[in-house]
Amino acid sequence: MAPMPAAMRSTRADARRNRERILEAARAAFAEQGPDAQIDDIARRAEVGVGTVYRHFPTKDALIGELIRLKLTALRDRARRKLAEGGDPGEAFRSFLREQAGVIAKDAALQQMLWAETKEAMVPVAPLYDEVNEAVGELIARAKEAGTIRADLEVDDVRTFMCGLGAIMAADARGVMPFDWRRQLEFMLDGLRAP
Amino acid sequence: MAPMPAAMRSTRADARRNRERILEAARAAFAEQGPDAQIDDIARRAEVGVGTVYRHFPTKDALIGELIRLKLTALRDRARRKLAEGGDPGEAFRSFLREQAGVIAKDAALQQMLWAETKEAMVPVAPLYDEVNEAVGELIARAKEAGTIRADLEVDDVRTFMCGLGAIMAADARGVMPFDWRRQLEFMLDGLRAP
DNA sequence: TATGATACGGAACCATGGTTCCGGTTGTCA
C-alpha cells in the first residue's frame, strides 16, 4: 500500500537529529571563530555534509538568524523570570545583569552578529528584541522606584552597555586580546547606583 | 646627460600626493563601512586606480596597518600632552578620556580592526600600543594618588572600556544601531570615582 | 625641451567560501 501523504507525516528522526547537531556545531563554531566561521567547518563539526546544512537552513544568514532567535528567546525568558521572582528591585536588576552577561559570554559573537554587522539581521527578530527591552525596562523602572539606581538610567543605556560588553567578550573568547568583562561589569554597576 | 641616480632623488610629487589621498580615502571608507570596505572603493574615492593603491601599500593589511599606526601615534601624543599639562589629576584623567573618546569616534572601526579581528594586526604596532598604555597608566597613577578615582583601577580596565566603547561607536557610525556613547562614558566615569 | 626613470590605470587573474545538484542511502509505513 502507498505510504502516508506528506502532509500527515512528521519529520524523519534523523533529520531532526541532524538539525540539532548543526545548530550546536554552528553555535560552537561562531563562538570560537566569530562571524566568518565557514559552513564547511560547521558541517564537519556536525559530522554532516554541506548539502545537509543547506537543506535545513537555506542560507548562512538563515542559520545565523535561527541561532540568534534561540538566544534572544532565552534572554527574554530569563528577564521575565527575574521579574516574576520579585525581591529587592535593586538587587534584582544587578543580579539580572550579571546572569545575563554570563549567558551572553558563552557565545558572545552571536550577539554581535545581531547588531555589529548589518541591520538586516535585526529585522526578523525585532519583535523578540522589543520583548527583551520591555522586560528589562520593567526591571529598571522598579529599581528606580526603589531608589537604588540612578534616576536618569534608560533601557537604551543598558542595551548599549551590554552590546559593548558583548564585543569585549567576543574578542576575549576568540583569544585576540584578553579582557576582564566581569570587572568591567562591576565598575559599571557601581556607576549606576543612585548617587 | 643622464638623470640623477635613483638613490639620490626623492619621491615624485604626484606619488606623495596620491599616497595621502589614498590614506584619507581609506580612513573614510573604513569609518563608513567597517573592516570590509573594498580596495576598489577606496581607489575610486581617492580617484586613483587600484594599481596605484597597491604600489603604495603592498596589501590591504599593510594599508590598514599604516592607518592604525597613524591613529595610535596620535593617541599616544595626546596622552603625553595631557600628562605634560599637569593640573588636577582626577580632572586630567577624566578630560583625557573624553577627548580620546571623541577622537576615536571619528573612525572607530579602525580601533576595532586592531583588536577585534585577529591578533596578527597587533604585532607591528605593539610598541606603540605599549607607549599609549604607559602614558595612560601614569595618568591613572596620579589620579589615584590624588584620591579622586577608585584605588583598584588598572590600565587594563580603561583599555577594556575604551575597546568596548569603540565597538559601540563603530556600530553607531555605520548606522546599524543607534548608541549614545557619550552617556555611556559618563556613566562609567561616575563608576570610577573614588567611593 | 629631450629623456628616461617613476608612477599610473584598470583589465585580467586567482583564491576563497557560499550555494547548487544529483546519484546514492535511510527511515517509515503498510
Place this chain on the structure above:
DNA sequence: TGACAACCGGAACCATGGTTCCGTATCATA
C-alpha cells in the same frame, strides 16, 4: 519486508574581492 518519499554527502559551480601585470602617461633633471 517492500516501496517510496525524504534525506544525505560532497564534488562542482560561481560570485566576490584581493592581487598582479603591463602598456601608457607623467615628472624631474640636464
